[in-house]
Amino acid sequence: MNAPAVVNVNLPSLQMAEADLIKVLESSLYPGAKHESIKLVLGYCKAAGLDPLQKPVHIVPMDVKTDRKNADGKFIYEKRDVIMPGVGLYRIQAARTGEYAGMSEPEFGPEKTKPLGDKDSMTDFTFPEWCRVTVRRIVEGRPVEFTATEYWLENYATGGKWTTTPNSMWKKRPRGQIAKCTEAQALRKAFPELGTLPTAEEMEGKVIEHGEAQSALLPPAETKKPAENPGYTQGQFDINLPKWKALVDAGRSPEQIIAMVQSKYSLSEQQLKDITNLQPKKESSNEAA
Helix, strand or coil: CCCCCCCCCCCHHHHCCHHHHHHHHHHCCCCCCCHHHHHHHHHHHHHHCCCHHHCCEEEEEEEEEEEEECCCCCEEEEEEEEEEECHHHHHHHHHHCCCEEEECCCEECCEEEEEEEECCEEEEEEEECEEEEEEEEEECCEEEEEEEEEEHHHHCCECCCCCCCECHHHHHCHHHHHHHHHHHHHHHHHCHHHCCCCCHHHHCCCEECCCHHHHHHCCCHHHCCCCCCCECCHHHHHHHHHHHHHHHHCCCCHHHHHHHHHCCCECCHHHHHHHHCCCCCCCCCCCCC
């Protein structure tokens, strides 16, 4: 399966002077962020053909484990800003393929209560044991389901390295946060070309081992320009054209059909015209006798 193409790299926001765009981002989407961190955001968005004003990536302050040790022989941790994709970016990339067919509402497991907190100060927290989300992708003209199940205790973010207390967001939105993590996993299963990087929602409050921070700063693999797709032979085209007509009759647009086909093959001008000319059949109306 080919990666979705980079689109709209000439976005108006990316044509602004960099200094002006940084000021806009500093005052709106990333207040208080370091200047160099916002420049990393811009680099990421330019490489991926993304609009930075839609906030497709997040600046996540994280404890990064280095390869240096202190006098006691323990590894030294440094607080760094790490640029990470949000679940919204995965949604954008899935939609770009032309094969995204929606997802289910999150399904939650039974509520559990567990004491969490510092060693000498524990508090009972109630949370859903698990969350399940199904993403649908059109594969060879038919919707195929990809389901992910994630457990709350394996995903929640803490308020620090030395405590098991959930951070403020996971306290406030125990269902909403685990739903985002589960959706991200389901999108990765349905669209493996999105890459394997965890989202900001999944990594907030976690510790990055030495070497992982650098990979998290890089744009996802699918933003690289894909190799040219093979041409669609006329024989294949003639066989599938009636099937695509049936999809159009069922509610799909010719543009969606073209996007689906071009994710795997290149089309000639005449083939593009033939698909564009597909029109849904008109329903006949029964006149009153």
